[in-house]
Amino acid sequence: xMAPQAPAEPLISVEGVHTYYGKSHILNGVSLQVAPGEVVxxxxxxxxxxxxxxKTIMGLINASAGRIVYEGRAxxxxxxxxxxxxxxxxxxxxxxxxRLLTVMENLRTGLDRxxxxxxxxxxxxxxxxxxFPRLAERRHQAGGTLSGGEQQMLAIARAMMLExxxxxxxxxxxxxxxxxxxxxxxxxxxxxxxGVAILLVEQNVPLxxxxxxxxxxxxxxxxxxxxxxxELSVDHPVIHKYLGV
Amino acid sequence: xxxPWDIIVIQTVNGVVTGMILALVASGxxxxxxxxxxxxxxxxxxxxLGAYMGVVTLAATGNFWLALVVAxxxxxxxxxxxxxVTLRPLLGRDPLYTILATFGISLVLQNYALWQFxxxxxxIQEPFTGQFxxxxxxxxxxRLLIAALSAAIIGGLYxxxxxxxxxxxxxxxxxxxxxxxxxxxxxPWVHTGVFAMGAxxxxxxxxxxxPLVGVNHAxxxxxxxxxxxxVVVGGMGNLGGSIAASIFxxxxxxxxxxxxxxxxxxxxxxxxxxxxxLFRPTGLFVPTPK
Numbered sequence: 001x002m003a004p005q006a007p008a009e010p011l012i013s014v015e016g017v018h019t020y021y022g023k024s025h026i027l028n029g030v031s032l033q034v035a036p037g038e039v040v041x042x043x044x045x046x047x048x049x050x051x052x053x054x055k056t057i058m059g060l061i062n063a064s065a066g067r068i069v070y071e072g073r074a075x076x077x078x079x080x081x082x083x084x085x086x087x088x089x090x091x092x093x094x095x096x097x098x099r100l101l102t103v104m105e106n107l108r109t110g111l112d113r114x115x116x117x118x119x120x121x122x123x124x125x126x127x128x129x130x131x132f133p134r135l136a137e138r139r140h141q142a143g144g145t146l147s148g149g150e151q152q153m154l155a156i157a158r159a160m161m162l163e164x165x166x167x168x169x170x171x172x173x174x175x176x177x178x179x180x181x182x183x184x185x186x187x188x189x190x191x192x193x194x195g196v197a198i199l200l201v202e203q204n205v206p207l208x209x210x211x212x213x214x215x216x217x218x219x220x221x222x223x224x225x226x227x228x229x230x231e232l233s234v235d236h237p238v239i240h241k242y243l244g245v
Numbered sequence: 246x247x248x249p250w251d252i253i254v255i256q257t258v259n260g261v262v263t264g265m266i267l268a269l270v271a272s273g274x275x276x277x278x279x280x281x282x283x284x285x286x287x288x289x290x291x292x293x294l295g296a297y298m299g300v301v302t303l304a305a306t307g308n309f310w311l312a313l314v315v316a317x318x319x320x321x322x323x324x325x326x327x328x329x330v331t332l333r334p335l336l337g338r339d340p341l342y343t344i345l346a347t348f349g350i351s352l353v354l355q356n357y358a359l360w361q362f363x364x365x366x367x368x369i370q371e372p373f374t375g376q377f378x379x380x381x382x383x384x385x386x387x388r389l390l391i392a393a394l395s396a397a398i399i400g401g402l403y404x405x406x407x408x409x410x411x412x413x414x415x416x417x418x419x420x421x422x423x424x425x426x427x428x429x430x431x432x433p434w435v436h437t438g439v440f441a442m443g444a445x446x447x448x449x450x451x452x453x454x455x456p457l458v459g460v461n462h463a464x465x466x467x468x469x470x471x472x473x474x475x476v477v478v479g480g481m482g483n484l485g486g487s488i489a490a491s492i493f494x495x496x497x498x499x500x501x502x503x504x505x506x507x508x509x510x511x512x513x514x515x516x517x518x519x520x521x522x523l524f525r526p527t528g529l530f531v532p533t534p535k
Contacts, residue, residue, distance in 0.1 A: 058427055060423060060426075060427065079426065079433075080423075080426045080427045081426045081427075081428075081429050081430055081431045081432065084426075084427055084428055084429035085429045089427075090427045092424070092427075096421055096423075096424040098416070098417045098420045098421060098424070098425075099420065100416070100420055101413065101416060101417060101420070105413050105416070105417075108410070108413050109413060109414070109417045109425065109428045109429075109430060110428050110429060112410040112413065112414075113429060158428065162428070162429060
């Protein structure tokens with residue numbers, strides 16, 4: 001199987017990034033690229049550094065070596081609020097919605113930015129409420145009172161408020177009912193059609209293969225393999241090798 | 246024993262007035278703690294400097310209300326500068342560092358005030374001297390006004406936090422600093438803004454309370470001590486709890502001073518603090534954890 005060509009003009013490029021948690025060496029030279037509008041899966045066993053890769057890109061953990069290039073300029077070490085403002089959104093594994101803020105207030109954390117007109121805000125809200133009508137119904141309800149699936153919707157909707165060029169999506173289907181999983185699958189498709197790139201970390205291999213154009217496989221804190229999603233299936237030897245399923 | 250209703254009513258009014266001023270001081274303190282996890286030992290000195298700034302502006306302009314606004318703005322700006330220079334570099338460090346830093350700031354500011362203004366207490370002239378009859382007392386309208394103004398400032402803060410764009414930023418930062426930053430909220434500047442707001446509120450209370458007591462370099466000490474007590478009794482970082490605790494403790498002290506001297510009545514707040522720490526360390530005015 002031939003590794004697919006890396007994008008000629010990537011939106012984001014992670015180049016040999018190393019990250020430590022205290023003295024533990026977590027990322028050991030991770031390199032990957034995501035093109036504009038592309039959905040890229042990041043697969044690997046638990047603890048190989050997938051979530052840490054997303055956190056490092058988002059500036060939540062400092063990279064000790066290597067660099068991250070976004071739209072042609074190095075953004076390594078930039079604070080996460082600046083990265084959010086230039087179009088990088090992050091949906092964490094544990095959702096981390098603001099539990100005491102209402103649904104609407106959660107959305108406003110991303111919506112109330114400089115340079116966004118009232119008309120734009122209205123349009124963005126309408127769009128999100130069209131995708132997630134449950135959130136529209138519960139717009140005045142505290143985030144902490146929503147079900148797990150609704151909280152995941154809110155976490156994604158909140159990220160969409162930033163009008164991102166790329167969404168770092170960390171295990172969005174974890175702990176969700178099958179009906180919710182297919183809804184998450186649909187929203188990934190919608191974002192893709194809107195031209196938003198997604199770097200998707202998932203344990204759900206069928207969903208990742210169906211949603212992504214390319215897939216990176218991580219092991220021991222580094223990317224070990226890289227393939228076109230269309231060439232893979234759940235029982236492919238590469239999947240067995242890196243995920244042991 | 247006959248209940249002295251007239252004295253109880255007078256002491257209720259006194260307790261509410263003092264409670265509202267204390268609530269204004271404590272709101273700034275609890276806001277800073279709730280958002281930044283910083284126990285601001287310099288808060289009393291910001292209160293004191295606010296009062297001095299009021300003295301200086303009042304002497305220059307003769308206008309109390311202008312003095313109130315100018316003192317609030319200048320001390321808020323000073324608070325912002327202090328946060329950027331001393332507390333921002335300590336973000337993420339052990340809380341002991343920030344405690345030492347704010348304690349150091351308090352010593353510097355107190356000694357600066359002593360050097361600049363001397364040990365003799367200054368007086369701020371109240372903006373009006375009208376009184377009304379409250380049983381056998383001629384009660385100054387100004388005391389009621391400062392309670393109302395304090396309530397208005399705290400109410401304004403509540404509305405700002407509840408509905409304002411930056412209020413939502415502040416509440417989001419309180420709940421999850423990391424995720425707030427990931428949503429594009431400039432958390433370091435939110436911290437600076439909150440510290441400035443807390444400092445400004447301390448300064449406003451200093452100017453408002455100035456006419457009732459003398460302004461001197463050590464005046465912040467009593468107030469900040471009491472503010473710390475209400476912040477703990479109200480529940481650390483809980484704005485509503487601090488306000489409720491301010492009024493609760495001030496009323497208790499006011500009632501106690503019917504039977505004992507005011508200096509002995511202060512013991513009441515210490516007793517409430519000790520009982521709270523022993524039996525409900527999360528604070529009296531926070532919901533019971535389920």
